[in-house]
Amino acid sequence: MKHLLGTQDMTREDATLILDTTAQMAATQDREIRKLPTLRGRTVVNLFFEDSTRTRISFEAAAKRLSADVINFSAKGSSLSKGESLKDTALTLQAMGADAVVIRHWASGAADRLAQSGWMHGAVLNAGDGTHQHPTQALLDAFTMRRHLVTEPDGRGLDGLTVAIVGDVLHSRVAGSNIALLKTLGANVVVVAPPTLIPFGMAAREDISVHYTLDSALEAHDFDAIMMLRVQRERMTGGGSGFFPSPEEYTRLFGLDRARMDRMPEHAIILHPGPMNRGLEISAEAADSPRSVIVEQVSNGVAVRMAALYLLLSGEEAPND
Amino acid sequence: MTETDAIVIENASLYGDTTADLVIVDGRIASLDRADAPAGARTIDASGLVALPGLVDIHVHLREPGREDAETIETGSRSAAKGGFVAVHAMANTTPTADTAGVVEQVASRGKEVGLVDVYPVGAVTVGLEGNQLSEMGAMANSRAQVRVFSDDGKCVHDPVLMRRALEYVKTFDGVIAQHAQDPRLTEGAQMHEGLVSTDLGLAGWPAVAEESIIARDVLLAEHVGSRLHVCHLSTAGSVEIIRWAKAKGIDVTAEVMPHHLLLTDENVRGYDPRFKVNPPLRTQADVDAVRAGLADGTIDIVATDHAPHPDEDKDCEWGAAAMGMIGLETAVGIVQKTMVDSGALSWRDVARVMSTTPASIGRDEGHGRPLEVGEPANITLIDPTATWTVEPSATASRSNNSPFGGIELPGRAVATFLRGRPTYTDVSFEGAFA
Amino acid sequence: MTGTILGAPDIGRALTRIAHEILERNEGPEHLVLLGIPTRGVPLAHRLAQRLAEVEPSFDAAARCGALDITMYRDDLRKQPTRSIGPTTLPKVGIDDATVVLVDDVLHTGRTIRAALDAIKDEGRPKAVQLAVLVDRGHRELPIRADYVGKNIPTSRSERVDVHLGETDDEDAVILSGGRS
Numbered sequence: 001m002k003h004l005l006g007t008q009d010m011t012r013e014d015a016t017l018i019l020d021t022t023a024q025m026a027a028t029q030d031r032e033i034r035k036l037p038t039l040r041g042r043t044v045v046n047l048f049f050e051d052s053t054r055t056r057i058s059f060e061a062a063a064k065r066l067s068a069d070v071i072n073f074s075a076k077g078s079s080l081s082k083g084e085s086l087k088d089t090a091l092t093l094q095a096m097g098a099d100a101v102v103i104r105h106w107a108s109g110a111a112d113r114l115a116q117s118g119w120m121h122g123a124v125l126n127a128g129d130g131t132h133q134h135p136t137q138a139l140l141d142a143f144t145m146r147r148h149l150v151t152e153p154d155g156r157g158l159d160g161l162t163v164a165i166v167g168d169v170l171h172s173r174v175a176g177s178n179i180a181l182l183k184t185l186g187a188n189v190v191v192v193a194p195p196t197l198i199p200f201g202m203a204a205r206e207d208i209s210v211h212y213t214l215d216s217a218l219e220a221h222d223f224d225a226i227m228m229l230r231v232q233r234e235r236m237t238g239g240g241s242g243f244f245p246s247p248e249e250y251t252r253l254f255g256l257d258r259a260r261m262d263r264m265p266e267h268a269i270i271l272h273p274g275p276m277n278r279g280l281e282i283s284a285e286a287a288d289s290p291r292s293v294i295v296e297q298v299s300n301g302v303a304v305r306m307a308a309l310y311l312l313l314s315g316e317e318a319p320n321d
Numbered sequence: 322m323t324e325t326d327a328i329v330i331e332n333a334s335l336y337g338d339t340t341a342d343l344v345i346v347d348g349r350i351a352s353l354d355r356a357d358a359p360a361g362a363r364t365i366d367a368s369g370l371v372a373l374p375g376l377v378d379i380h381v382h383l384r385e386p387g388r389e390d391a392e393t394i395e396t397g398s399r400s401a402a403k404g405g406f407v408a409v410h411a412m413a414n415t416t417p418t419a420d421t422a423g424v425v426e427q428v429a430s431r432g433k434e435v436g437l438v439d440v441y442p443v444g445a446v447t448v449g450l451e452g453n454q455l456s457e458m459g460a461m462a463n464s465r466a467q468v469r470v471f472s473d474d475g476k477c478v479h480d481p482v483l484m485r486r487a488l489e490y491v492k493t494f495d496g497v498i499a500q501h502a503q504d505p506r507l508t509e510g511a512q513m514h515e516g517l518v519s520t521d522l523g524l525a526g527w528p529a530v531a532e533e534s535i536i537a538r539d540v541l542l543a544e545h546v547g548s549r550l551h552v553c554h555l556s557t558a559g560s561v562e563i564i565r566w567a568k569a570k571g572i573d574v575t576a577e578v579m580p581h582h583l584l585l586t587d588e589n590v591r592g593y594d595p596r597f598k599v600n601p602p603l604r605t606q607a608d609v610d611a612v613r614a615g616l617a618d619g620t621i622d623i624v625a626t627d628h629a630p631h632p633d634e635d636k637d638c639e640w641g642a643a644a645m646g647m648i649g650l651e652t653a654v655g656i657v658q659k660t661m662v663d664s665g666a667l668s669w670r671d672v673a674r675v676m677s678t679t680p681a682s683i684g685r686d687e688g689h690g691r692p693l694e695v696g697e698p699a700n701i702t703l704i705d706p707t708a709t710w711t712v713e714p715s716a717t718a719s720r721s722n723n724s725p726f727g728g729i730e731l732p733g734r735a736v737a738t739f740l741r742g743r744p745t746y747t748d749v750s751f752e753g754a755f756a
Numbered sequence: 757m758t759g760t761i762l763g764a765p766d767i768g769r770a771l772t773r774i775a776h777e778i779l780e781r782n783e784g785p786e787h788l789v790l791l792g793i794p795t796r797g798v799p800l801a802h803r804l805a806q807r808l809a810e811v812e813p814s815f816d817a818a819a820r821c822g823a824l825d826i827t828m829y830r831d832d833l834r835k836q837p838t839r840s841i842g843p844t845t846l847p848k849v850g851i852d853d854a855t856v857v858l859v860d861d862v863l864h865t866g867r868t869i870r871a872a873l874d875a876i877k878d879e880g881r882p883k884a885v886q887l888a889v890l891v892d893r894g895h896r897e898l899p900i901r902a903d904y905v906g907k908n909i910p911t912s913r914s915e916r917v918d919v920h921l922g923e924t925d926d927e928d929a930v931i932l933s934g935g936r937s
Binding site: 008085086087105106107108109110112113114116117129130131132133173176199200201202241 | 512519526593638
């Protein structure tokens with residue numbers, strides 16, 4: 001692996017390797033001394049064109065626990081108010097000797113572009129690009145599901161599990177990455193959203209089940225895991241461009257509450273990439289129930305990012321043997 | 322050299338089907354037999370070359386005034402001549418907008434000064450392309466620039482009332498509205514064709530219906546008010562169907578297709594290389610097949626390039642920040658040959674129709690699109706249909722090099738262009754004749 | 757001198773001897789913890805623990821034996837293709853104040869042991885650390901020596917020493933190969 005750009009082209013072998021490595025990284029995080037010397041002397045740059053304190057902190061913790069030097073580079077700018085160009089930023093990072101760049105960007109494809117443009121040589125880790133991909137989120141979700149739902153998880157995928165993804169699939173890079181990775185790892189994917197928030201062509205896909213209400217999905221499937229996506233309140237219902245009529249209607253049709261939670265098999269777990277809108281897509285009861293692994297997702301996020309950094313940065317030079 | 326210099330083009334294949342000589346005297350075709358050549362005439366051996374009436378591109382962006390960093394009338398003219406064109410229509414989305422007689426006259430006179438192609442300014446339909454108020458089209462039509470084509474290209478004349486008025490108003494001077502068919506609400510933030518690839522890439526979609534719904538409305542408006550309508554850069558299978566239906570009903574509509582829509586698809590966008598970012602976007606293979614069929618059966622009238630130069634900094638960046646558009650003047654002939662001629666869908670005579678005769682007629686370009694006959698203006702394009710070449714974007718005569726065709730092999734290209742008997746571009750192989 | 761240097765009986769005898777040496781040196785098994793270095797140090801550690809338990813029934817072999825992966829402590833990570841990380845499993849009793857016996861198959865440059873010492877330091881604070889290896893082939897690059905050695909095998913740098921164990925390779929053998937003579 002040279003870069004981690006998305007899950008769409010990730011092989012099952014690579015995905016499993018990352019998850020297995022994550023398990024070893026996670027084990028080190030229970031110790032008193034959590035720091036490892038592995039990436040000593042290497043420089044990881046967090047390049048954020050879009051605010052995301054959670055993701056940045058997670059990558060920062062991961063890099064620091066592997067003893068890498070971390071530089072946080074917040075490059076503000078949007079499609080409307082262009083700041084410094086990605087190219088100039090990349091050239092700057094190259095000059096500073098960045099071994100890896102963790103990039104969060106508002107533009108879909110920015111990570112791919114950075115990796116392929118030749119503007120810099122280091123490894124590129126996509127920390128979320130537009131509405132495209134967020135691979136480490138999908139990997140940490142898969143890791144969390146595997147740990148809870150698969151016995152002797154090492155080396156295994158998610159074969160035969162049924163996973164629901166509920167909410168704004170259209171704009172969600174989390175959903176995009178998860179769907180691809182879940183399919184690669186052998187899970188059945190059930191997408192639940194109003195038709196306005198289903199991406200073009202997804203309803204016609206034979207390898208994905210699409211439901212337009214959460215109740216019909218619960219009726220048709222026994223979920224092993226349910227993933228609630230964050231609703232962007234303001235964007236979803238603004239003026240004539242609203243994707244659904246009101247937050248109240250969304251909650252009625254797609255919110256995960258006690259009653260719906262009780263309709264899932266006992267072992268089923270609840271995931272949410274955060275931050276949650278309590279009372280909108282998920283009720284407090286569901287979010288705080290013992291089935292919820294939402295807090296664990298956060299700690300697994302650090303481990304998965306450690307694994308990704310390790311795999312991308314530890315064996316860079318030409319092999320000797 | 323002056324226009325009186327006589328030139329003899331020997332053994333050219335006129336329209337690809339009739340071998341003859343073209344004797345050019347005083348800017349006109351004086352004879353089709355070299356025996357009639359005046360003494361001292363320069364001679365070109367055109368064996369194996371196809372001679373067509375000089376090509377006319379009804380849709381280019383020359384960027385001057387305002388964005389001379391991307392293109393100037395001079396560099397754009399040079400690129401056009403190199404691509405085999407003798408006349409181009411320069412779109413109105415300049416800075417300032419070509420919405421007054423002053424601006425269009427400036428463009429026209431600069432074109433004349435450069436003298437490599439006839440530059441016909443397109444006038445804006447609405448003031449500042451803002452879609453609120455009709456620009457003074459009458460003044461532009463009656464100016465020295467004699468504008469006949471009006472377009473807000475880059476933006477759609479979206480307001481149906483305004484579009485209706487524009488269609489009606491240009492009847493006064495036999496003008497035409499060239500519509501950039503794009504429903505703005507359906508394409509807010511759009512980055513590429515809405516389809517399976519946009520889903521994979523997470524890029525906001527530009528649905529085919531946003532083009533088709535405007536075209537459908539416009540042909541009905543054109544029918545209602547009895548005006549002529551020209552549809553810019555048609556790109557979808559549905560649009561072809563609508564034009565086919567409109568023509569069957571006798572509606573006075575013409576349509577153009579771009580070379581890139583004949584060759585490339587949304588699959589090219591994978592990889593996020595902004596050279597493939599264009600508006601309307603690259604569509605699916607089914608759409609490519611449909612526009613090729615539409616061009617072959619005459620539903621689509623012409624090929625135009627939508628030559629849209631952008632400086633490096635607007636393309637050497639992430640997709641979302643990149644400008645839309647691609648240059649295309651020098652690759653048009655090769656792509657039309659590759660996609661239409663070599664497959665047998667069009668003859669070279671058809672190419673003359675879709676790239677010269679009909680565009681000249683839509684634009685009311687006097688003296689262009691004329692047959693290769695004695696007495697006609699010597700506007701001639703020589704094409705070498707066997708000159709296989711690989712596109713090298715930086716080799717362009719345009720000031721910008723944002724071609725999506727870099728590295729693609731094309732079967733042929735223009736090798737010489739004559740504007741009223743004067744060579745405006747000649748391939749290096751003719752250096753002997755024009756040293 | 758290439759070919760099989762040690763066969764299964766030799767390996768068995770060596771481990772038995774090492775087990776006795778460990779007990780003698782530490783005056784019993786009370787504070788002993790065995791940590792095998794993956795891959796082949798782990799089964800060797802288990803075999804040693806088994807032998808300790810045979811001699812001293814009070815020694816709970818399963819509870820006193822673990823694995824210590826040192827991949828993330830290596831100093832040659834960037835000189836090799838990316839290595840997958842092996843499991844680290846510490847005995848329930850932990851290693852604080854224990855006498856840790858590191859177990860590996862071959863002692864060569866000493867760099868693996870250097871990494872293991874760093875890894876141990878992050879896992880806890882043992883009273884003492886000792887080293888047991890099946891084969892010492894020489895060519896040390898660091899000031900490290902083994903406390904218990906199954907067999908010293910003089911080698912040239914270009915030779916290869918491969919330890920095969922039933923648990924990982926279907927047979928017990930130490931094989932010397934290659935080498936430019």
